[in-house]
Amino acid sequence: MIDDQNIPDRDEGINGYQKIDRYNPELIQNLSASYLDVLKQIGENPNREGLLKTPERIAKAMLYLTHGYDLDARDILNSAMFKEEYSQMVIVKDIEVYSMCEHHMLPFFGKAHIAYIPNGYVVGLSKIPRIVDVFARRLQVQERLTNEIRDCIQETLNPIGVGVVIECRHLCMSMRGVQKQNSVTTTSAFTGEFLKGQTRTEFLNLISSNLS
Numbered sequence: 001m002i003d004d005q006n007i008p009d010r011d012e013g014i015n016g017y018q019k020i021d022r023y024n025p026e027l028i029q030n031l032s033a034s035y036l037d038v039l040k041q042i043g044e045n046p047n048r049e050g051l052l053k054t055p056e057r058i059a060k061a062m063l064y065l066t067h068g069y070d071l072d073a074r075d076i077l078n079s080a081m082f083k084e085e086y087s088q089m090v091i092v093k094d095i096e097v098y099s100m101c102e103h104h105m106l107p108f109f110g111k112a113h114i115a116y117i118p119n120g121y122v123v124g125l126s127k128i129p130r131i132v133d134v135f136a137r138r139l140q141v142q143e144r145l146t147n148e149i150r151d152c153i154q155e156t157l158n159p160i161g162v163g164v165v166i167e168c169r170h171l172c173m174s175m176r177g178v179q180k181q182n183s184v185t186t187t188s189a190f191t192g193e194f195l196k197g198q199t200r201t202e203f204l205n206l207i208s209s210n211l212s
């Protein structure tokens with residue numbers, strides 16, 4: 001068991017996550033040492049040529065794959081909101097999602113489809129995939145990822161409604177565990193106008209060519 005007593009007090013960063021300097025050489029070195037230990041414990045020989053730099057590579061990869069902890073999605077949306085009298089649904093679909101499940105730290109990946117109905121302001125289109133990444137590049141469950149994206153857009157942009165649909169394959173369900181190769185998990189979250197049948201149906205129809 002890990003001794004919680006040895007975990008230093010959390011220096012709280014954005015949204016209560018611990019603030020770390022992801023590019024600090026000492027941090028990379030410590031994390032590499034941990035992965036060196038992992039290699040030994042799974043029965044590998046960390047001294048063979050192919051593995052010599054692997055602990056450091058994994059350390060850097062893990063720090064990259066969790067860099068969403070450092071970013072504030074609300075700041076990103078706030079930085080590109082424009083007054084505009086467009087009042088129809090705006091949909092950005094087929095946004096690639098790469099995240100890691102918090103249970104096994106294995107990837108889950110797929111697509112997000114996001115819509116909102118403006119209420120006086122629109123947001124720079126690229127910011128929507130950007131906030132997907134902010135929340136996806138953390139340890140996640142798909143349901144929370146879906147809700148966090150919805151809440152961020154609703155609370156920042158204050159639109160008439162938000163719709164989020166995410167469909168992903170979870171490697172923890174395909175390469176291990178239950179070993180189902182073809183299952184896709186779909187989650188959704190709505191606010192405002194999207195809670196009404198007609199708007200939700202319109203959104204789901206417009207993205208339905210993607211849903212399997």
Ligand SMILES: Nc1nc2c(ncn2[C@@H]2O[C@H](COP(=O)(O)OP(=O)(O)OP(=O)(O)O)[C@@H](O)[C@H]2O)c(=O)[nH]1
Pocket residue numbers: 101102103140141142143170172173176177178
């Ligand atoms: N709801 C939800 N569950 C997830 C997600 N990612 C992984 N899981 C599930 O988390 C659960 C963890 O269950 P446990 O029984 O504690 O873990 P386990 O023994 O490794 O379970 P198996 O995967 O069934 O072998 C598993 O059922 C996973 O499929 C996710 O995004 N959302």
Ligand SMILES: [Zn+2]
Pocket residue numbers: 101102103104105106170172173
């Ligand atoms: Zn998992």
